[in-house]
Amino acid sequence: MTRPPVFRFAPSPNGRLHLGHALSALLNHDLARERGGQFLLRIEDIDTTRCTPELEAGVLEDLRWLGIDWDAPPRRQSEHFDDYAAALSRLESEGLVYRAFLTRAEVRAAVAAREAETGAPFPRDPDGAPLYPGDRALLQPEEIAARDGSGAPFALRLRMELALERLAHPLVWREEDDDGATREIVADPSGWGDVVLARKDTPTSYHLAVTLDDALQGITHVVRGADLFEATSVHRLLQELLGLPAPVYRHHRLITGPDGRKLSKSHGATALAALRAQGATPEGIRAMVGMTAERLS
Incomplete structure (x- = not known):
């Protein structure tokens, strides 16, 4: 049935x-x-x-x-913050999450310096934000340890490269058009880099919360604006990593x-x-x- x-x-x-x-x-x-x-x-x-x-x-x-x-x-x-904490804990236990200590100002400075040095644009995600360069690219190990031990603010980020290695099959989603017909879209979450899943003082990010909520509410069809089309790649990846069902998507005009x-x-x-x-x-x-x-x- x-x-x-x-x-x-x-x-x-x-x-x-x-x-x-x-x-x-x-x-x-x-x-x-x-x-x-x-x-x-x-x-x-x-x-x-x-x-x-x-x-x-x-x-x-x-x-x-x-x-x-x-x-x-x-x-x-x-x-439902406990629900998000449980999902995050599962990803952490599998080595897929790390603490990231670079501030936004440090990232901006690093990007500007890199672009000035190379004359080429720094890699950016589909929303136009620079990809996270990684703490080790800018900080010495002792500085990372010092920030970790001092209670400095941090973001919990997904290890994108490792997460993609865990996939057992190509990542796709079903996209529905205005007439109800569906087509298969190939997901490419790598373009987002190491996305934020939570922060020290914020128990979840939009990406993690929306993915988990859709599953817990039994959502079969996610109909939302076209500005979230590219983000679907991240949501499909999280669904795979957490063993969650994949709804049908439809991204309407804005x-x-x-x-x-x-x-x-x-x-x-x-x-x-x-x-x-x-x-x-x-x-x-x-x-x-x-x-x-x-x-x-």
């Missing part, structure tokens, strides 16, 4: 929802209802400083106003502003609450994000 599909929407309550969130939430909700599946809500509130109960309440209010309902109580990441950049809270995207105050309706929001009664135009 085929299992009913499970979709999710996973906002961070560090601001009010905007049109980009509306597209993703409506698309996931509509697909779940059309296919006779479940729609779940996850509150990604790892950042307990910026994410507040008041902002979470605003997110829930926006979703209800759009006509979106969910089939189980929301999963809040802040209530809603962009007048400057062509994707909408974001940090760049002042107009909130749904403000649009509502100006007289917008849920049907009007659907039209604004290019969705019709038949779902997606």
Whole structure:
């Protein structure tokens, strides 16, 4: 018997929802209802400083106003730090995680020096950030030991090269298009280098949390913005390393502003609450994000 599909929407309550969130939430909700599946809500509130109960309440209010309902109580990441710690501990026990002590300033300086010396750009990940050069490239062993012993801040990073050596088969994922057809995508997590899985004062990173949450919530279809397409390679690698199932992925178009950049809270995207105050309706929001009664135009 085929299992009913499970979709999710996973906002961070560090601001009010905007049109980009509306597209993703409506698309996931509509697909779940059309296919006779479940729609779940996850509150990604790892950042307990910026994410507040008041902002979470605003997110829930926006979703209800759009006509979106969910089939189980929301999963809040802040209530599941033990789950992430257990997954991290498993990777550590297999020698796949290390403490990295270089500060952002030290990495920036090293990258600038390398580029000035070679005249060539330093390797960067798909988001444009320089790959982590490794402590041993810049620090003497005694300095690494001193920082470790002094309680200095650190990041817990994945040993990417070693992790890839552990794979027993090529890494791929299934990508669904707007018509529901799927194709196989070859994953290439090596382009991200030694990604951060947690920090000294932060029990998990986005990559680790989202991968584990999708598995623990039984998500079968991850529908999210195209800006996360490349990150799927990292998530597939973590799924393999942790023995987790791989959902079907679908990366939808982004809603962009007048400057062509994707909408974001940090760049002042107009909130749904403000649009509502100006007289917008849920049907009007659907039209604004290019969705019709038949779902997606």
